[in-house]
Amino acid sequence: MNEQLLLKNVRQVLIRQEETIIFALLERAQFRTNAKVYEPGVFGEATEGESLCGYMLRETEKLHARMRRYTSPDEHPFFDNLPVPILPALSWQENPLNPNSINHNAEIRDIYEKQIIPAVCTEGDDSQYGSSAVCDVICLQALSRRIHYGKFVAESKYQHNPQLFEPLIHAGDKTALFVAITDETVEQQVLERVMDKAAAYGREAAETSQPANPYAKAITGVYRDIIIPMNKQIQVEYLLNRLDKTE
Amino acid sequence: MNEQLLLKNVRQVLIRQEETIIFALLERAQFRTNAKVYEPGVFGEATEGESLCGYMLRETEKLHARMRRYTSPDEHPFFDNLPVPILPALSWQENPLNPNSINHNAEIRDIYEKQIIPAVCTEGDDSQYGSSAVCDVICLQALSRRIHYGKFVAESKYQHNPQLFEPLIHAGDKTALFVAITDETVEQQVLERVMDKAAAYGREAAETSQPANPYAKAITGVYRDIIIPMNKQIQVEYLLNRLDKTE
Numbered sequence: 052m053n054e055q056l057l058l059k060n061v062r063q064v065l066i067r068q069e070e071t072i073i074f075a076l077l078e079r080a081q082f083r084t085n086a087k088v089y090e091p092g093v094f095g096e097a098t099e100g101e102s103l104c105g106y107m108l109r110e111t112e113k114l115h116a117r118m119r120r121y122t123s124p125d126e127h128p129f130f131d132n133l134p135v136p137i138l139p140a141l142s143w144q145e146n147p148l149n150p151n152s153i154n155h156n157a158e159i160r161d162i163y164e165k166q167i168i169p170a171v172c173t174e175g176d177d178s179q180y181g182s183s184a185v186c187d188v189i190c191l192q193a194l195s196r197r198i199h200y201g202k203f204v205a206e207s208k209y210q211h212n213p214q215l216f217e218p219l220i221h222a223g224d225k226t227a228l229f230v231a232i233t234d235e236t237v238e239q240q241v242l243e244r245v246m247d248k249a250a251a252y253g254r255e256a257a258e259t260s261q262p263a264n265p266y267a268k269a270i271t272g273v274y275r276d277i278i279i280p281m282n283k284q285i286q287v288e289y290l291l292n293r294l295d296k297t298e
Numbered sequence: 299m300n301e302q303l304l305l306k307n308v309r310q311v312l313i314r315q316e317e318t319i320i321f322a323l324l325e326r327a328q329f330r331t332n333a334k335v336y337e338p339g340v341f342g343e344a345t346e347g348e349s350l351c352g353y354m355l356r357e358t359e360k361l362h363a364r365m366r367r368y369t370s371p372d373e374h375p376f377f378d379n380l381p382v383p384i385l386p387a388l389s390w391q392e393n394p395l396n397p398n399s400i401n402h403n404a405e406i407r408d409i410y411e412k413q414i415i416p417a418v419c420t421e422g423d424d425s426q427y428g429s430s431a432v433c434d435v436i437c438l439q440a441l442s443r444r445i446h447y448g449k450f451v452a453e454s455k456y457q458h459n460p461q462l463f464e465p466l467i468h469a470g471d472k473t474a475l476f477v478a479i480t481d482e483t484v485e486q487q488v489l490e491r492v493m494d495k496a497a498a499y500g501r502e503a504a505e506t507s508q509p510a511n512p513y514a515k516a517i518t519g520v521y522r523d524i525i526i527p528m529n530k531q532i533q534v535e536y537l538l539n540r541l542d543k544t545e
Contacts, residue, residue: 067328070321070324070499071325074317077317078318083312094384094385097364097384098384103365103385104474107361107365110359110361114354114357114358114361115428115432116431117344118350118428118429118431119428120352120428120429120432137341137342137345138350138427138428141410141425178388180365180385181366181367181385182365184365185362185365185367195335224503233492250500252317252420252499276306295416
């Protein structure tokens with residue numbers, strides 16, 4: 052088996068990403084919700100029809116595409132028609148995934164703007180539009196990577212037990228696949244770990260006058276209600292496309 | 299006094315920046331030193347004579363300049379000739395600093411590439427050039443902001459005790475200014491706090507087989523040997539330019 056797909060390595064990558072996501076959300080939470088940042092065209096022609104957040108995201112993706120970011124199977128762009136890489140391809144890099152075009156970034160961006168921002172940030176406008184948009188890009192990239200890592204999780208689970216998954220895939224049985232990939236004990240561990248980490252990091256970030264850390268609960272909620280369910284949705288979708296059904 | 303300059307607020311900003319710097323360095327430490335990232339022109343014409351790190355930094359600064367990042371008195375660009383902001387100026391934002399053009403970014407970049415990278419990253423080449431350069435930009439921006447915040451520290455100290463500083467400034471007495479701005483107790487507290495935080499965050503980031511956290515010591519060294527001394531150097535330089543000496 053490809054080393055990237057060993058279950059302990061997949062889990063290690065997911066745990067490492069927790070730090071990135073928690074820290075990115077805490078950075079964004081320094082600023083108000085700043086609804087203007089998500090309204091298309093509000094800053095005029097320069098954002099080319101996008102919101103400020105969308106403009107920052109697209110321009111950052113153009114730059115990162117030149118760094119070959121989106122040639123990596125664990126990275127998914129939010130925008131199409133990105134420039135070609137200026138770096139040569141990593142010829143030694145093996146893609147352990149089955150070919151697929153699953154990309155839920157449009158949904159991730161929508162949920163981020165409509166649910167995550169209001170959950171994590173204090174309602175209001177502090178004029179810190181540029182700073183907010185810079186943080187948004189880092190949050191969105193981290194969330195996208197974590198959620199789409201479901202492809203690696205699913206491929207790992209499949210390769211560990213193809214006998215379990217093949218009949219379910221052939222039958223197109225979404226519900227049974229959902230049950231097969233679910234490990235409630237691990238999910239509970241993730242939520243507890245995220246709560247602990249967010250509480251530890253957030254202590255410094257929160258105003259010292261706060262009696263409790265207001266961020267840990269909100270960030271754990273993002274994991275429980277958005278990241279874990281979307282990751283599992285992608286696992287099931289990936290598995291349904293895992294076999295050529297005419298086999 | 300401008301609220302930004304209250305000593306407790308200045309300290310709070312500096313403490314908050316510790317999380318950003320520690321986390322940025324830990325993210326970079328995931329990858330090898332990757333010396334190629336800092337060699338100009340090694341990736342061909344596309345980087346326009348810059349190293350990959352320099353190219354990423356310049357392109358990011360162009361984007362952030364459009365978000366008016368460098369109109370803020372606590373932000374300093376590494377490059378000249380950046381585009382004008384697409385956001386309107388923050389007219390309500392008061393600049394509490396004395397006009398100055400102090401910018402040590404060339405030195406910060408040099409020290410980052412030659413001292414910080416070898417101190418924090420494992421020697422070698424893992425081909426993760428794009429990822430390294432993305433982290434480099436975040437590290438350099440965080441270091442630049444922290445080091446140049448010496449201007450706010452110095453202005454705060456000056457306004458709290460102009461009688462102490464005015465004669466030293468008039469005399470151009472660098473050594474006495476250096477003594478006047480130094481608070482060894484606070485410096486020691488910073489180093490202890492950074493060690494604690496880096497140890498706590500680094501536990502997850504470090505490979506689990508490591509007996510001790512290898513990053514905390516290196517990151518504390520960066521604070522002790524680079525960030526704190528450069529910050530103090532900027533405080534003294536700012537103060538020397540604080541008064542028109544013909545007054």
